[in-house]
Amino acid sequence: MATRQKTKLVPIPSKSLVPERDVDKRPILECINLGISFGGLKAVEGFDLTIGRTEIAGLIGPNGAGKTTVFNLLTKVYQPTMGTVLLDGMDTHDMTTAQVNRNGIARTFQNIRLFQNLTVEENVKVAMDAHMKYNMWSGIFRMPGYWKEEKIAHERALELLSIFHMEDLANAQAGSLPYGAQRRLEIVRALATNPSLLLLDEPAAGMNPSETAELMENIRKIRDTFQIAILLIEHDMNLVMNICEGIAVLNFGRIIAKGTPDDIQANPAVIEAYLGKKKEA
Amino acid sequence: MKLKLNKTTRKNFATYGVVILAYVLLQVMKGSLSSSLKGMLVPICAYVVMAISLNLTVGILGELSLGHAGFMSVGAFTGVTAAIALQNVIPAAPLRLAVGLAVGAAFAGIAGFLIGIPVLRLNGDYLAIVTLAFGEIIKSIFNNLYVGIDKNGMQFSLLSDKTNLAEGGKLIIEGPMGIGGIQKISTFTAGFILVMITLIIVFNLVNSRAGRAIMAIRDNHIAAESIGLHVTHYKMMAFVTSAALAGAAGTLFAMNYSTIMANKFDFNTSILVLVFVVLGGQGNMLGSIVAAAALTVLPEMLRTFADYRMLVYAIVLILVMLTTNNATLRSWFSRFSLKNREKEAA
Secondary structure, three states: OOOOOOOOEEEOOOOOEEEHHHOOOOOOEEEEEEEEEEOOEEEEEEEEEEEOOOOEEEEEOOOOOOHHHHHHHHOOOOOOOEEEEEEOOEEOOOOOHHHHHHOOEEEOOOOOOOOOOOEHHHHHHHOOHHHOOOOHHHHHOOOHHHHHHHHHHHHHHHHHHHHHOOHHHOOOEHHHOOHHHHHHHHHHHHHHOOOOEEEEEOOOOOOOHHHHHHHHHHHHHHHHHHOOEEEEEOOOHHHHHHHOOEEEEEEOOEEEEEEOHHHHHHOHHHHHHHHOOOOOO | OHHHHHHHHHHHHHHHHHHHHHHHHHHHHHHHOOHHHHOOHHHHHHHHHHHHHHHHHHHHOOOOOOOHHHHHHHHHHHHHHHHHHOOOOOOOHHHHHHHHHHHHHHHHHHHHHHHHHHHOOOOHHHHHHHHHHHHHHHHHHHHOEEEEEEOOEEEEEEOOOOOOOOOOOEEEEEHHHOEOOOOOOOOHHHHHHHHHHHHHHHHHHHOOHHHHHHHHHHHOHHHHHHOOOOHHHHHHHHHHHHHHHHHHHHHHHHOOOOOEOHHHHOHHHHHHHHHHHHHHOOOOHHHHHHHHHHHHHHHHHHHHHHHHHHHHHHHHHHHHHHHHOOHHHHHHHHOOOHHHHHHHHO
16 A cells, blocks of 8 residues: 655645645635535535645545535536636636636546547547647648647557556547546546646546555656646545545535645544534433 | 557548449449439439438537528529529539539538527527427528529519519529529539538548547537537537538539429428438448438339338338347348457457
């Protein structure tokens, strides 16, 4: 099992915590009082979170706490009714989902959303669309731009697939892959958009312990190779406590604790949220 | 990698090959064909192009369009009008036909763009119903449109003939009477070339970044947005391309008859083309081609059944659907196909 990384979280001017190495740089993501209400129900409210440029952060909480809703707010699948999201200093208020992605947030989904009828390689290449320049006509008439960019895309797709040793599956249909491979392909597809912040929604769901251990290694590898920030939602506490440097705990749409894995494990509010209150005798 | 790329390419080249082979065979046998069959060669080409273009919307983009005949109609009327108006300017018939096809495609493309703006905001059943409505609207417009040409240029009027053409002027589109006195300049060779161009456009579009994006949107549009694809842009690209190709098919079709009326391009025609696509297999261009050709010829072949012609046609259709969906027959057929054998082994 991988050894726990000791990271010191230090406060930055906005009074949030980021890993020490990211202190002097602008945080990649800053949520200020973010919230959304559906009718009268406040699904998420007062959500404050700052993520450093190379931080691996975790978002945990009991079922129905609003974790996936936070992802949907960050990627503009839902338009927030309160608060601000600063992505690398830019306000994302007027951006669409596609624009948020082009500005640096890529995500995976809790219920896998691959392009089932495309091949594995096509799934990755289609995610590079924003970085390709040739237009419809050079595609139709097979102009030099088409050949050049398609060759680059092909090579880069195989390179990204090799992170998870999936090059051999490049020609398989995405929908026919086993469950674990589909989850990994979603991560590769997200990486292909060249993000600066990667959101992973339960990446280890349905994986066995050895697959989870491999996934942990790969998440670290991704952060180290691409020097990006990663925010993940996960129920596997072993994974969260091992790889996350900063953790936020959500319950009933509100953050109830923030800190390093050690802080969180010792926090009485967190224990109460997960296990319930001790009965007073 | 090499293998897969070759597989798609191989399939595409097989399709080109079948079309070229069919053209050569028909050219060789031209002398022995019955005159009714000879007269159907151009309509077959037009319907093949219609089927391929609708397959782009239905099979690749994944949206059901029930108004495809509307775009055919736009192409037919604008293309023929252009050809008639340019009769004195361009004496060479093939060139005039080419210009007519281009004009028809351009106007149908514009119509596709305008209709696409409201329609592509919808999806599923709603989109299908609205395309149906637009198909009918286009039919009504051409049923009430009068276009004439005189020395002052083109004159347009709606509902009744108020064009007041000058001496020597000529009324081209006469409302419900449509266009009469068309010079039949469509040829089988022109039809064949149009089919080939359509195939090249569709195959190359599908195997480029645009095609990948369009199919990604079809498979999962939330994920497509999450990777930064501009969904509306790509949907529009597929829809307009499909409409423009249908427009060219309409011009080709219309130039094969001496008169053409708006009622020819009604809901039934849209459904007929949809049947070609579904029968041939969604996303399968060769299937569309074969289905379009076979089902266009079939009613002609069934003339011996006289009054029961359409009944037999319907029964044949049902039988084909049943057999192509029969698991036993399918596996029997797949023994002859290398591709499927590989799939079973995997």
